[in-house]
Amino acid sequence: MHIVEKAGTKGASLVAAAPYLTEQRYEEYTPEQHEVWAELVRRRRPQLEAHACREYLDGYQFIGLEDDRLPNLSAISRRLKPRTGWSTTPVSGFLPSDAFFEMLDARMFPTTTWLRGRDSLAYTPEPDIFHDVFGHVPMHAHKVFADFLQHYGSVCARIKDANTLERLGRLFWYTVEFGLIREKGSVKVYGSGVISSHGECTNVIEGGCQVRDFDLDEVLNTPVKVDRIHSLLFAIESFDQIYEAMHEAERRLRAS
Numbered sequence: 001m002h003i004v005e006k007a008g009t010k011g012a013s014l015v016a017a018a019p020y021l022t023e024q025r026y027e028e029y030t031p032e033q034h035e036v037w038a039e040l041v042r043r044r045r046p047q048l049e050a051h052a053c054r055e056y057l058d059g060y061q062f063i064g065l066e067d068d069r070l071p072n073l074s075a076i077s078r079r080l081k082p083r084t085g086w087s088t089t090p091v092s093g094f095l096p097s098d099a100f101f102e103m104l105d106a107r108m109f110p111t112t113t114w115l116r117g118r119d120s121l122a123y124t125p126e127p128d129i130f131h132d133v134f135g136h137v138p139m140h141a142h143k144v145f146a147d148f149l150q151h152y153g154s155v156c157a158r159i160k161d162a163n164t165l166e167r168l169g170r171l172f173w174y175t176v177e178f179g180l181i182r183e184k185g186s187v188k189v190y191g192s193g194v195i196s197s198h199g200e201c202t203n204v205i206e207g208g209c210q211v212r213d214f215d216l217d218e219v220l221n222t223p224v225k226v227d228r229i230h231s232l233l234f235a236i237e238s239f240d241q242i243y244e245a246m247h248e249a250e251r252r253l254r255a256s
C-alpha cells in the first residue's frame with residue numbers, strides 16, 4: 001500500500017540544497033569526541049529501552065549504530081537505501097526551508113556532522129549529529145514513516161505561502177520532532193526531540209506533559225513554543241495515521 005519511491009539519481013539534481021552539501025571527515029573525529037558520543041548514548045539508552053517505541057528501537061539496530069563510536073553517515077546510508085530509499089546526507093549546517101524540503105523530497109536527510117562538547121551534554125540549541133542521527137535516523141528505517149517524511153517534503157517544497165508553511169511546520173514539530181505513539185496502552189516516544197532529550201522524555205514519562213490523541217486540525221492549530229519544555233504533545237495510534245494525515249493535508253491544499 002505504501003509505495004517507496006526511491007531517490008535514485010535525484011540527489012544529483014538538488015538545486016537549493018546544493019551549496020550546503022558537504023562531507024563527513026570521519027577520520028578527523030578525535031578520541032574525545034567518540035567518548036562524548038558514548039557518554040551521550042549511555043545517558044539516553046536506559047530510558048529509551050523502556051520508553052521509545054518499537055519502531056525506533058528496531059531502526060536503531062537496523063542502521064547499525066554503535067554505542068561507543070560516532071556514526072559513519074555513508075555506512076548508515078548503505079543500510080537504509082535498499083530498505084526505504086533514504087540516505088543520511090552530510091550538510092554544513094542549518095538549511096533554509098526550500099533546501100530542507102528539497103532534500104526530504106529526494107529522501108536525503110540533511111545531517112550535521114559536528115558534535116556538542118562535554119560542557120553541553122544535556123542540551124544544545126543547534127541540532128548536532130547526536131540529535132540528527134541518534135534522534136532522527138532510526139525512524140527512517142520504518143517504511144511508512146519514511147514515506148510520510150518524503151511526502152511531507154514534496155508537499156512543502158511546492159508551497160510559497162508563509163502562513164501555510166508555518167501551519168505544516170506544526171505537523172512536523174509534533175510528529176518528527178516531538179511525536180508520541182500509543183503502544184499496547186502505553187505512551188512511547190519517537191520524535192527526535194523527545195528521543196535525544198532526557199528532560200523532554202522524563203517530562204512525558206512523569207506526566208508533566210498533557211498527552212492528547214493526535215488530531216490533524218488540533219495539531220495544525222497548536223503553535224510551536226521552542227523556548228520551554230512541552231506542556232502538550234500528541235500521541236498517534238500508528239504511523240499509518242500520520243501518513244494519512246499528510247495526504248489529507250495535501251487534499252485540503254489542493255481544494256483551497
Ligand SMILES: [Fe+2]
Nearest residue numbers: 127177192193
Ligand atoms: Fe530535529
